[in-house]
Amino acid sequence: MNRFSGVDYLDLDPFLDDEERLIRDTVRAFVDDKIKPIIEECHREGTFPLQVVPELAQLNLFGASIDDYGLPGLKGTAYGLIMQELERGDSGLRSMVSVQSSLVMYPIYTFGSQEQKDRWIPALASGEAIGCFGLTEPDFGSNPGGMRTTARRDGNEWVLNGAKQWITNGTLSAVAVVWAKTEDGIRGFLVENGTPGFTSSDQHGKFSLRASVTSELGFQDCRIPVNNILPKTEGLKNALMCLNQARYGIAWGGLGAAMECYHTALEYAKERLQFGGQPIASHQLVQDKLVWMVTEISKGQLLALQLARLKDEGRLRHFHVSMGKRNNVWVARECAKLAREILGANGIVDDYPVIRHMLNIESVYTYEGTHDIHGLVIGERVTGIPAYNPPAAKAAARQDAVVDPVSNRR
Amino acid sequence: MKIGVCIKQVPDTEARLRPSASGQWIDEEEIPFAINEGDEYAIEEAISIAEQTGGEVVVVTVGPERAREALRKALAVGAHRAVHLADEAYAGGDCWATARALAAVANRESFDLILTGSQSADVGFGTTGTLLASMLGWPHAWLVVGLEVADGSAKVTREMEAGKNELLQIGLPAVVEVQAGINKPRYASLKGIMQAKRKEVAELSPADLELDPSQVGAAGSRLEFLSVSVPPKGEGAQILEGDTAEVATQLVDKLRTEARVL
Ligand SMILES: Cc1cc2nc3c(=O)[nH]c(=O)nc-3n(C[C@H](O)[C@H](O)[C@H](O)COP(=O)(O)OP(=O)(O)OC[C@H]3O[C@@H](n4cnc5c(N)ncnc54)[C@H](O)[C@@H]3O)c2cc1C
Numbered sequence: 033m034n035r036f037s038g039v040d041y042l043d044l045d046p047f048l049d050d051e052e053r054l055i056r057d058t059v060r061a062f063v064d065d066k067i068k069p070i071i072e073e074c075h076r077e078g079t080f081p082l083q084v085v086p087e088l089a090q091l092n093l094f095g096a097s098i099d100d101y102g103l104p105g106l107k108g109t110a111y112g113l114i115m116q117e118l119e120r121g122d123s124g125l126r127s128m129v130s131v132q133s134s135l136v137m138y139p140i141y142t143f144g145s146q147e148q149k150d151r152w153i154p155a156l157a158s159g160e161a162i163g164c165f166g167l168t169e170p171d172f173g174s175n176p177g178g179m180r181t182t183a184r185r186d187g188n189e190w191v192l193n194g195a196k197q198w199i200t201n202g203t204l205s206a207v208a209v210v211w212a213k214t215e216d217g218i219r220g221f222l223v224e225n226g227t228p229g230f231t232s233s234d235q236h237g238k239f240s241l242r243a244s245v246t247s248e249l250g251f252q253d254c255r256i257p258v259n260n261i262l263p264k265t266e267g268l269k270n271a272l273m274c275l276n277q278a279r280y281g282i283a284w285g286g287l288g289a290a291m292e293c294y295h296t297a298l299e300y301a302k303e304r305l306q307f308g309g310q311p312i313a314s315h316q317l318v319q320d321k322l323v324w325m326v327t328e329i330s331k332g333q334l335l336a337l338q339l340a341r342l343k344d345e346g347r348l349r350h351f352h353v354s355m356g357k358r359n360n361v362w363v364a365r366e367c368a369k370l371a372r373e374i375l376g377a378n379g380i381v382d383d384y385p386v387i388r389h390m391l392n393i394e395s396v397y398t399y400e401g402t403h404d405i406h407g408l409v410i411g412e413r414v415t416g417i418p419a420y421n422p423p424a425a426k427a428a429a430r431q432d433a434v435v436d437p438v439s440n441r442r
Numbered sequence: 443m444k445i446g447v448c449i450k451q452v453p454d455t456e457a458r459l460r461p462s463a464s465g466q467w468i469d470e471e472e473i474p475f476a477i478n479e480g481d482e483y484a485i486e487e488a489i490s491i492a493e494q495t496g497g498e499v500v501v502v503t504v505g506p507e508r509a510r511e512a513l514r515k516a517l518a519v520g521a522h523r524a525v526h527l528a529d530e531a532y533a534g535g536d537c538w539a540t541a542r543a544l545a546a547v548a549n550r551e552s553f554d555l556i557l558t559g560s561q562s563a564d565v566g567f568g569t570t571g572t573l574l575a576s577m578l579g580w581p582h583a584w585l586v587v588g589l590e591v592a593d594g595s596a597k598v599t600r601e602m603e604a605g606k607n608e609l610l611q612i613g614l615p616a617v618v619e620v621q622a623g624i625n626k627p628r629y630a631s632l633k634g635i636m637q638a639k640r641k642e643v644a645e646l647s648p649a650d651l652e653l654d655p656s657q658v659g660a661a662g663s664r665l666e667f668l669s670v671s672v673p674p675k676g677e678g679a680q681i682l683e684g685d686t687a688e689v690a691t692q693l694v695d696k697l698r699t700e701a702r703v704l
Contacts, residue, residue, distance in 0.1 A: 035456050051635050058630050092632035104632040
């Protein structure tokens with residue numbers, strides 16, 4: 033099969049600058065050389081390829097948008113292109129890097145004390161430490177504001193109680209960014225692996241994102257030093273700011289998964305001969321599928337590039353990001369499905385990357401705000417009416433102190 | 443130690459090539475270009491020597507504006523600065539004219555060592571480095587698979603026939619033409635890519651190098667491309683069908699009875 037050379041129907045490449053192209057091509061080559069040869073095996077075994085962490089760090093893929101501690105300080109497009117290429121390899125790989133960068137390094141850098149930053153940013157950047165982000169709980173996913181995990185101040189310590197679920201990188205982590213309710217609202221805390229009362233275990237039986245570690249975290253009278261609170265966190269909105277960073281990356285990542293499926297289907301359709309030795313690409317029905325894919329990918333690229341421009345100008349709002357995440361992950365999901373059809377029986381085996389992407393994308397469709405929740409964010413933006421918590425449900429749920437998950441409005 | 447690395451930007455090995463309208467070269471429209479593979483190893487070798495011994499790595503290329511991308515990549519990986527011979531006058535040069543231009547850069551820079559790939563993936567003459575060494579009056583080694591630099595000389599391992607290597611000692615300055623596989627080229631880091639923007643790329647004209655335009659490019663060449671063409675489809679190609687074991691049996695049979703090479 034031909035090496036992946038990008039999907040650029042609209043001739044967007046010349047609009048990227050030299051650094052952006054070189055960054056993309058570097059990560060692309062890395063993924064082709066180092067990830068693609070091992071990823072199906074990781075997916076089968078259900079393991080994350082920990083051995084590539086030092087190389088990911090050498091490439092500066094952890095914390096790439098931070099412009100401090102010797103990190104590259106990438107702008108929106110370059111950062112997005114990295115996510116695209118990583119997710120073209122595997123959504124699990126991109127998830128690991130997204131969590132480390134957007135959900136761990138970003139909050140420590142943005143809401144942490146000088147001491148916390150000095151201790152953790154270099155360690156996380158070099159891959160010596162892996163981090164995780166614990167927001168979701170068994171009973172609170174789309175509505176994290178209802179969380180039950182609490183942090184109580186006791187002298188020089190905070191005491192954490194509760195449980196987090198579906199936590200990417202959980203058991204790999206040296207440090208967990210944990211969100212918990214205090215007397216003055218939701219705050220972020222740093223909990224180190226090995227702290228008494230802190231337990232983690234992997235979730236098994238996943239059919240999706242198998243090359244990523246997903247864990248449960250437990251806190252039972254878990255005492256952490258008072259200085260382990262992220263001092264600049266004030267509420268759920270800070271957790272949502274982290275998610276906005278990560279979701280921005282997913283808007284690009286979805287394109288990567290979609291591109292891989294499209295590229296595989298296109299190459300396959302040109303080579304697979306049926307009915308009188310004709311390539312299946314010569315059939316109008318097959319072309320229609322390829323056309324759908326390349327058109328939606330191209331539209332998704334325009335959307336992602338506009339998000340990047342807004343981000344660089346400091347004008348990117350959460351409802352913009354919602355459209356990017358929702359649309360581009362949906363495009364990836366549809367492309368995976370169409371590509372699978374085009375590959376016929378070969379579409380269900382892991383000799384080709386399509387079925388893996390198809391399975392992976394189910395996680396991406398759900399995490400970081402489900403497709404429908406992002407629909408509600410856009411719906412609220414255009415109608416002015418928040419519809420997350422309809423009146424009938426509101427009365428029943430009042431005791432949960434429901435907070436709208438994305439805009440943080442009551 | 444000042445190390446010059448001569449690199450060439452060539453069509454990506456996966457590009458689909460077509461002869462140009464004139465029939466004398468390929469159509470360069472819409473094809474991706476990349477650093478010649480052998481030169482990637484030369485860059486890595488130079489950077490790791492400079493890391494160990496201290497010193498400067500200068501990448502040099504003769505090529506049009508687009509070749510700037512190849513230089514940038516070398517800078518991103520760790521070269522310190524670049525020299526770009528992009529003037530129209532250099533265009534269309536053969537290995538002789540190109541070596542002449544590179545020799546002028548080497549004289550101007552006083553390199554202690556020049557590294558380059560053993561051949562380019564496009565025309566594949568494998569002579570530019572050798573001509574460069576002879577113009578400079580330096581020793582050189584071709585098809586080098588191992589290099590150790592110490593105290594004004596270099597130990598080079600050359601690949602011979604039948605899996606044998608030879609080990610030579612040559613005095614510096616020298617031109618060393620490396621073979622793919624001599625090392626593992628590193629990836630540029632994102633930080634390196636961002637820093638490459640600020641590194642110097644000097645564009646030098648023939649006049650800057652005290653050369654007459656007639657000495658370089660097409661005018662200074664001794665070799666002319668008459669035509670390029672796609673080789674005719676081979677006749678008698680056979681496609682064996684069946685599972686791996688069946689195909690292997692058939693293949694061995696054919697190699698024995700038809701091709702008689704076994
Ligand atoms: C592989 C994986 C990794 C993850 N990693 C992390 C992580 O690192 N950290 C972390 O904190 N979390 C993580 N998550 C959790 C993820 O963010 C949640 O699964 C997600 O927020 C959805 O929550 P839920 O699964 O509880 O679904 P629910 O909230 O129960 O939603 C179920 C369904 O109901 C719909 N729904 C819910 N509310 C509404 C409404 N108001 N209107 C209309 N429809 C609604 C949803 O759209 C969805 O279709 C991960 C999840 C997965 C699968």
